[in-house]
Amino acid sequence: MESPAALAPPAGERSAPETLPTTMRAVAQDRYGPPELLSPMRLPVPTVGPRDVLVRAHAAALHPGDVFTMAGRPFMLRLAFGLRRPGLGVPGRDLAGTVVAVGSRVEDLAPGDEVFGWTARGSLAEYVAAPAHHFVRRPAGASMAQAAALATSGLTALQACRDVAKIRPGQRVLIVGASGGVGHLAVQITKSLGAHVTAVCGAANLDFVRALGADRAIDYAAEDVTEGGEVFDVILDNVETRPLAAMRRILAPDGTLIPNDGTGGGPLLGPLPRxxxxxxxxxxxRQRLRPFLSLEKRADLVALAELVATGRLMPAVGRVVPLTEAASALSQVATGHTRGKVVVNVGDGSG
Ligand SMILES: NC(=O)c1ccc[n+]([C@@H]2O[C@H](COP(=O)([O-])OP(=O)(O)OC[C@H]3O[C@@H](n4cnc5c(N)ncnc54)[C@H](OP(=O)(O)O)[C@@H]3O)[C@@H](O)[C@H]2O)c1
Incomplete structure (x- = not known):
């Protein structure tokens, strides 16, 4: 696991003005395909619009969606990212870093602020320009890598548990895929809501999910939770390896099932028909069957930061790699067997 100080910015830099370079290190792809297509390159440092901030990135966290958008599959993704080739070519979405410039209409962030959030224009680059409302301040106690790991997976876990399932104290909650990016945060959020958590993951991660607070941990290779006879008020299924009918058999008559696997399906529409x-x-x-799409709400980034600051949530960073190893990190994410989050150390100062 990454030590919290590993990705801290250099001491004393928080409020120091910095001279911006004209170009930056990044990794990018010139066509859709696997992570091996990524090449290191120098790109112009982006400029900021009136409502944007420019963030010097320290850490970028990866998630399965980054692999799909790189691959351009399912094809419907290309409507948003470029029909023939990826528009920008820099993958990645979530990041944490230091604000180095703000647009004329930005009031609540200033140069020197340490922030986390997301960009639609690629986070595997030294500098990222995005609307200011995509970012909030990094919570105390979280390293840059941990803060970067909060955005997409944290928003998904928070909105699934709090808004879709509306988890209440004492409820019995099953989280399948509990050791991954979304699952390990959902375990902690569910515990903070006062529920009982049964976590399903591989044998190597049983102790990991117990340490996060799971009351019971099940190795999916040794036990089929749908055959166990136990009934749950809420099920968050991040992998959907068991059929919907089997999951419904272990869901209370008025329970909520959130099928949350964004992978699989046909090449054109992916999981959309399902x-x-x-x-x-x-x-x-009567059962509530509620697949959902997470929303990038700034208020929820603030809520995640608050959970971290008050000791109820902390992302686990299973692996940190330098920018030169981003392709290997994306390949690992593509396996679907990540412990916590995989993070790229974008700002190692060498460029
Ligand atoms: N609804 C949304 O808007 C939204 C947003 C973000 C992500 N998602 C989706 O959420 C899903 C999970 O994302 P993630 O970032 O958490 O993925 P991840 O980091 O790859 O985690 C996958 C998890 O699944 C576990 N797993 C693998 N095979 C399993 C099996 N047969 N039975 C039970 N568990 C198994 C893995 O455990 P082991 O490593 O121990 O095998 C790991 O804990 C993805 O499909 C993603 O597309 C949805």
């Missing part, structure tokens, strides 16, 4: 079919089935049962 998600729509589940939503239609939801109309004909």
């Amino acid at each position: 998600i729509l079919a589940t939503r239609v089935r939801d109309l004909f049962t």
Whole structure:
């Protein structure tokens, strides 16, 4: 595991003005495909619009969606990212770093602020320009890598547990894929909501999920949770390896099931037909069947920071790699067997 100080910015730099270079190190792809297509390159440092901030990135956290957008599959993703080739070419979404410039209409962030959040223009670059409302201040106690790991996975876990499932104290909650990017945060958030957590993951991660607070941990290779007879009020299924009907058998009559696997499906639409079919089935049962898309709400970034600052949540960073090893990190994320989050140390100062 990464030590919290490993990615801290150089001491004394918080409020020091810095002279911006004209170019920056980044990794980028010139066509859709696997992570091996990534090449190191120098790109112009982006300029800021009136409502943007320019962030000198320290850490960028990866998630499965980064692999899909790199690959341009399912093809419907290309409507947003470029039909023939990826528009910008720099992958990655989540990051943490230091604000180095702000647009004329930005009031709540200033140069020197340490922030975390997201960009739609690629986070595997030394400098990232994005609207100021994509970022909030890094919570005390979280390293840059831990803060970077909060955005997409944290928003998904928070909105699934708090908003979709509306988890209440004492409820019995099953989290399948509990050791991954979303799952390990969902375990902690569910515990903070006062519920009982059963966590499903591989044998190597059983102790990891117990340490996060899971009351019970199940190795999916040794036990099929759908055959155990136990019934749950809420199920967050991050992998969907068992059929919907099997999951519904272990869901309370008025329980909530969140099928949350964004992978699989056909090459054109991916999981979309499966998600729509589940939503239609939801109309004909008392059980709540609720696949959902997480939303990038700034208020929820603030809520995540608050959970961290008050000791109720801390992302686990399973692996940190330098920017030169971003392709290997993305390949690991593509396996679907990540412990916590994989983070790229973007700002190692060498460029
Ligand atoms: N709804 C949304 O808006 C939204 C947003 C973000 C992500 N997602 C989706 O959420 C899913 C999870 O993302 P993630 O970042 O957490 O992925 P991840 O980091 O790759 O985690 C995958 C987890 O699944 C576990 N796993 C693998 N095979 C399993 C099996 N057969 N049974 C039970 N657990 C198994 C892994 O455990 P071991 O390593 O121990 O095998 C690991 O804990 C992805 O499909 C992603 O697309 C949805």
